[in-house]
Amino acid sequence: MSSPARTKRSLYMEWAKTCSHARYNLATSGLIGVPRAEFPRNLDELEITAPGGYGYPPLQQRLAQHCGVPEECVVAAAGTSMANHLAMAALLEPGDEVLLEQPAYGPLLDVLNYLGARAKRLPRRFEARFAVGLDELQRAITPATRLVVLTNLHNPSGALLSAEMLQAIGKLAHRAGVRVLVDEVYLEMLFDKPAPFCFPIGSAIAGVNEDPFIVTSSLTKVYGLSGLRCGWILAAPDLARRMWLLNDLFAATGAHPAERLSVMALNHLEQFRERARELLTANRALLDSFLDSRRDLECFRPPAGTVVFPRLAHGREPEAFFKLLREKYETTVVPGSFFEMPRHFRIGIGGDTDTLRAGLERLSAALDAIAKR
Numbered sequence: 001m002s003s004p005a006r007t008k009r010s011l012y013m014e015w016a017k018t019c020s021h022a023r024y025n026l027a028t029s030g031l032i033g034v035p036r037a038e039f040p041r042n043l044d045e046l047e048i049t050a051p052g053g054y055g056y057p058p059l060q061q062r063l064a065q066h067c068g069v070p071e072e073c074v075v076a077a078a079g080t081s082m083a084n085h086l087a088m089a090a091l092l093e094p095g096d097e098v099l100l101e102q103p104a105y106g107p108l109l110d111v112l113n114y115l116g117a118r119a120k121r122l123p124r125r126f127e128a129r130f131a132v133g134l135d136e137l138q139r140a141i142t143p144a145t146r147l148v149v150l151t152n153l154h155n156p157s158g159a160l161l162s163a164e165m166l167q168a169i170g171k172l173a174h175r176a177g178v179r180v181l182v183d184e185v186y187l188e189m190l191f192d193k194p195a196p197f198c199f200p201i202g203s204a205i206a207g208v209n210e211d212p213f214i215v216t217s218s219l220t221k222v223y224g225l226s227g228l229r230c231g232w233i234l235a236a237p238d239l240a241r242r243m244w245l246l247n248d249l250f251a252a253t254g255a256h257p258a259e260r261l262s263v264m265a266l267n268h269l270e271q272f273r274e275r276a277r278e279l280l281t282a283n284r285a286l287l288d289s290f291l292d293s294r295r296d297l298e299c300f301r302p303p304a305g306t307v308v309f310p311r312l313a314h315g316r317e318p319e320a321f322f323k324l325l326r327e328k329y330e331t332t333v334v335p336g337s338f339f340e341m342p343r344h345f346r347i348g349i350g351g352d353t354d355t356l357r358a359g360l361e362r363l364s365a366a367l368d369a370i371a372k373r
Contacts, residue, residue, distance in 0.1 A: 074240065083216035087214050092116075099121075100148075223265070319335075
């Protein structure tokens with residue numbers, strides 16, 4: 001008897017690529033892209049190809065320095081999405097049980113389905129400010145559990161897992177013999193606030209070679225450098241080596257011009273960080289003003305990041321609202337159905353400030369219009 005067909009597509013990514021574009025796009029989750037004129041490029045340093053190997057040494061060095069880990073713990077990958085895929089594929093066999101947060105970023109669930117894993121859900125509830133319940137996590141882990149998958153900042157809500165919570169999760173995972181994959185692609189949006197990076201936390205618990213945490217991230221969301229596809233995985237050295245070898249089946253070698261440009265970007269990262277900080281400071285003030293004005297939305301407000309995940313009041317038909325918003329008001333948000341919570345929607349505030357202001361005005365107008373129906 002043949003096994004059930006695995007999912008080989010991502011409905012969310014299809015929607016994002018074909019339906020999210022609008023005059024006022026509030027559906028993007030990262031920072032607006034850095035224009036070429038603002039990139040500190042030195043074209044004399046660009047080469048098209050490089051000797052083959054497992055990682056471009058200058059990039060490996062800069063990523064290790066940026067993350068504060070040994071180079072042997074760093075695996076370069078084509079963005080956070082590929083980093084997540086490699087991390088999960090290196091650990092999982094068909095039928096393995098994986099504990100995945102709910103709501104979850106759709107492609108994480110899609111990759112688990114593609115790999116043939118059994119996804120078991122860990123609720124992150126609106127009423128609990130999308131926190132992870134440690135007791136609930138402990139009860140959910142069974143002898144069959146192979147991996148726990150979380151995002152920090154949480155996608156779609158932006159909720160932060162504290163260093164204390166990550167330490168508790170790490171200890172629990174270490175005792176249970178379970179790995180924990182944490183996607184940290186939004187975490188550096190904390191800027192000046194202390195960031196609870198969990199790879200040092202895990203190493204302190206179990207030592208580098210037995211660290212229960214696997215971390216993924218990239219330069220894409222925080223810094224407006226999505227086009228470089230500079231992503232990475234942090235893992236214990238033996239596991240990192242396994243991921244490098246697995247990547248031979250996918251990317252084999254990196255795009256060398258992008259590797260060199262990524263080194264340039266990392267050498268000037270404070271420039272991009274300050275750009276992001278200024279933009280998000282202005283845009284968060286607009287978002288707060290919008291949310292303050294809406295009695296028909298319930299919203300957990302995260303401490304940082306580019307996304308929020310408000311909930312429509314009862315009696316509002318979500319699909320009708322999203323259709324009206326797009327067709328009449330030329331504005332898009334991400335429907336909550338892509339995160340398994342259809343009454344919610346995700347707003348992204350990482351775009352141009354004037355566009356965000358206009359988009360939020362149109363979002364308000366659409367909410368007023370749908371209330372009169």
